[in-house]
Amino acid sequence: MPVISHSLTVSFNNCSASTFYSRFAFRNPNQYVEVRQFPRIYCAKKAKRTGKLRYPSEKKKLREKKQTKSDAPTPIEGVWRISRLAVSVQDDPGKDFWDISEALLKEIAKILEFPVSSMLPPEAFTVVRKSFDARKLQKEPKFVYTVDMDVHKLLHLEPRTWEFISELEPKNGCLEFLHFDKTFADLSSIIRESQKMKESATSAEIVHGNHITGSDNFSTTRKPRVVVIGSGPSGLFASLVLAEVGADVTLVERGEAVEQRGRDIGALIVRRMLQVESNFCFGEGGAGTWSDGKLVTRTGRNNSSVLTVLNTLVNFGAPRCILVDGKPHLGTDRLIPLLKNFRQYLQELGVTIRFGMRVDDLLVNGETVSGVKISDSRGSFDSSSQKLECDAIVLAVGHSARDTYQMLLSHNVNVIHKDFAVGLRVEHPQELINDIQYSGLANEVQCGRGKVPVADYQVAQCVKGTDTSILSNMEPVTRSCYSFCMCPGGQVVLTSTDPSELCINGMSFSRRSSRWANAALVVNVSSKDFEDLNLTGPLAGVEFQRVFERKAAMMGGGDFVVPVQTVTDFLDNRLLVTSVPPSSYRLGVKPSNLHELYPTHITEALQRAISMFNEELPGFISNNALLHGVETRTSSPIQITRRSDTWESTSLKGLYPVGEGAGYAGGIVSAAVDGMHAGFAVARNLGLYDNSLDTIVGKAQSVGFVKY
């Protein structure tokens, strides 16, 4: 942190500083600030056209400015947002520094056109976003900041800036006055705060003799009972909302709590023992627990729902930097303690959590669900099913609950198939990716301990396919091929939930310090691809996944050994390199020709895309790059249709399909957001909530599915 002396006496504009005190009033007449009068500091003025010499566009701008100026609050009270502040790697303290450095202060002063950066007190500024921009179009990689300037603090700490601040004007794209200084809080605080306000409003109503009883369907006799199936991000956030608003919540999870789940995953990696109910997909925290914990989402980083979710994660132990980092991620080591805190909080709220219990069936009464049948998924002697009666069910089962999908069909729940993507996972030495992305700066990575982030990439291309047969007009199909779930400094892991199937994904720890970089390279597939394999019906996509997962297991030769091929051999459709480069995958790899895996049009689309990716990332095609098969569970292959007004299943009242498994999310944050809004929807339908928080937690978005 730079040390700024506030008793500094400066001399500029040929005038020496004199110090005497005066007082001036802010808009609020009670609020006086002592001002030390120093030489006045003004914005640098540019030569301007005036009067008739102004262009019509300039006149228009001036009119608009006058108009907004009269409405705008005096800028000596609020917050100015300063964006596009670029600091070179050399001058920046590095990726793990989230405060105001001297170099950043200089950049702030430049944008403000403030002559003496050292006079700006760093305490008046807060970093609200920090990203690392290493795009090739830049002259050199830079840290890019967005910073908020608190005018009140600034004037308090450095009153000599008053004159300057009062003349500050917005600059397109880099300086704006924030009219609404919205502060975001975690979900529980938001709900509690609103309940407090409601209670005081209600007591005021009672005092005035006009208390209205409200829409609570459950009067005072009992709390509404809700069963939440699945403890992934969507199930956890739905449970949190429902417990906070007063529902009696039972959270049923087929997998184990993170402590036991960790041991089960250990046994899988070391002894090849797959627990079908407790693994990389099933268990506390859902599929994203043993993951890279990327918290990026395409729903928009600044939307209220996302910010509420991120603040909630911070409340449960995530580092505050996830609120600021341009590409926030947690890593498995941080996710596990966070989930323990989440669990403890839910239990304190009275949520009953049943780990190792699987929902096998629904209890249906006419067109309404009335409960679930659950059984012990640990395979204990007493595996007879129990019934749990309830008023609503939140179905948050993730994309691997294939048996649950089948069960839904037996109750004629509306399920439709959905497009998704399949492909392979590519792994490079991390050093190679660092070199490609950062060139000379690559040595600053230092296995995640250096100044710059471990390099990642994101590539996407549209590829014209050769699969004309499936279209009657013989036009080649255009497919999007893209990288997905990139894990810098990570490892490839097994995400199978059945020993006869093989599928993989990637994870990493917070430091991202491993020697490898992996990412899925996938091609979108739709019903036409399923039909090509004679797969029809709502679960055609699930069957499509299964076909290739079984094929991959066979190609690997069993025991979860993964078939692999170097990128160079894959492009040439040959198997020359049989002594493949090392892989981070712990259960062993077997050199294979991956052309034997997918239909030709998918393989060819991948080949072309890889060649195109190499133009963007020269060196991507390498003998040291290893393709692993298969990546099939990129997102849910189905959608359980739900009503846009009540969020209930379109075919079964009281059933709320949410999250990734239901086809409404794709990633940790989007699943959490969907779960949160589903929680509010259930609460509203049960008379526990009245939409009063929409302005704070944001409105639910009707997204089909969102990839991270």
Ligand SMILES: Cc1cc2nc3c(=O)[nH]c(=O)nc-3n(C[C@H](O)[C@H](O)[C@H](O)COP(=O)(O)OP(=O)(O)OC[C@H]3O[C@@H](n4cnc5c(N)ncnc54)[C@H](O)[C@@H]3O)c2cc1C
């Ligand atoms: C290895 C890996 C890495 C990933 N990395 C990232 C990442 O870095 N960033 C990111 O945003 N996303 C990542 N994802 C995706 C992300 O994990 C999911 O999008 C997200 O977890 C979906 O949340 P969900 O709540 O909808 O479902 P899930 O997280 O899948 O949770 C569903 C839960 O329901 C339980 N369940 C299923 N059926 C039943 C039943 N019948 N009875 C009881 N319980 C049941 C399951 O055991 C599971 O715990 C990753 C996924 C994997 C597998």
